[in-house]
Amino acid sequence: MKLIVASRADEASMNIRSALLKNYGFKKEKSEKEDDGLYRFKDLLLKTIDDMHIYHDDVDKEVETNDKIENVIFISKHSSEKAVDCLTCHPIGNFSEAEVGGRSFEIVPTDGVLMTKVVRNLQSSSYRVSFEATHHGPYLKTKTFFAEIGSDRESWNDEKKGETVAKALMEALMDNKKIETVVIGIGGGHYMPAPTEIVKRKKVAFSHMIPNYHLSRYKKCIDLILEKEDVKCAYLDKKAIKKQIDLSEIKNELKKRGIEEIDSKSLPSID
Numbered sequence: 001m002k003l004i005v006a007s008r009a010d011e012a013s014m015n016i017r018s019a020l021l022k023n024y025g026f027k028k029e030k031s032e033k034e035d036d037g038l039y040r041f042k043d044l045l046l047k048t049i050d051d052m053h054i055y056h057d058d059v060d061k062e063v064e065t066n067d068k069i070e071n072v073i074f075i076s077k078h079s080s081e082k083a084v085d086c087l088t089c090h091p092i093g094n095f096s097e098a099e100v101g102g103r104s105f106e107i108v109p110t111d112g113v114l115m116t117k118v119v120r121n122l123q124s125s126s127y128r129v130s131f132e133a134t135h136h137g138p139y140l141k142t143k144t145f146f147a148e149i150g151s152d153r154e155s156w157n158d159e160k161k162g163e164t165v166a167k168a169l170m171e172a173l174m175d176n177k178k179i180e181t182v183v184i185g186i187g188g189g190h191y192m193p194a195p196t197e198i199v200k201r202k203k204v205a206f207s208h209m210i211p212n213y214h215l216s217r218y219k220k221c222i223d224l225i226l227e228k229e230d231v232k233c234a235y236l237d238k239k240a241i242k243k244q245i246d247l248s249e250i251k252n253e254l255k256k257r258g259i260e261e262i263d264s265k266s267l268p269s270i271d
Helices: 011-023 112-123 159-173 193-201 212-228 238-242 247-256
Strands: 002-007 039-041 044-049 071-079 087-090 129-131 143-151 182-186 205-210 233-236
Touching: 002 011, 011 044, 011 071, 011 143, 011 159, 071 159, 087 112, 087 159, 112 129, 112 143, 112 159, 112 182, 112 193, 112 205, 129 193, 143 159, 182 212, 193 205, 193 233, 205 212, 212 238, 212 247, 233 247, 238 247
Parallel strands: 002 044, 002 071, 071 143, 087 129, 182 205, 182 233
Antiparallel strands: 039 044, 087 143
């Protein structure tokens, strides 16, 4: 069972929710109260909450179902100071003190394969698309990621963008194809340009991603990920990392933890 979570306090979230309800056969659960807004389509549940996602911990525990919820996907707006016009996906958790929801120095498990499939589907649209580095709350024990519309009110309420995110998400959820290699991403800016570009061409999925602004504590970041994720490989954005830290340092730390460094040239190409 997979759970999609929308927020009434979030314009983009409700925009994507409307597209899901309009186009994908979700039916209201009879067992729920009228204002709870729980809908089902096959093995998918769509729940609507009143408050902002980033502060709503353990939302999956609030859903009454006999089936185990294995994935949670938050549909949301993306905000940025520069109002970057893009569609984004990212894992969640905090590599430092929690400033925007979640727990300090706690990472939430993610489903890198499913998240990467959503990004690839979005990349077939005409919009700018990117991963984002791991950041913010809420806290859950269940595999989780965010799918977002950025970054201003006009975009948040753009019905075509809402439909694009809904379509990319539903197609990913219905896709049973496997991606053999799942990696941690290390290095790069917040919008993770290298991973975003690589998944267009290569059969690889990205799990948690550590941006340059956390490289000063990269050992702690890697350990936080490994506490929650069984990931055996890492991709290093070498050009970005070299600007801040000795690359061999990170490579040695990965070896100590039994993590193989993967070069994009060694990955199989998408047919």
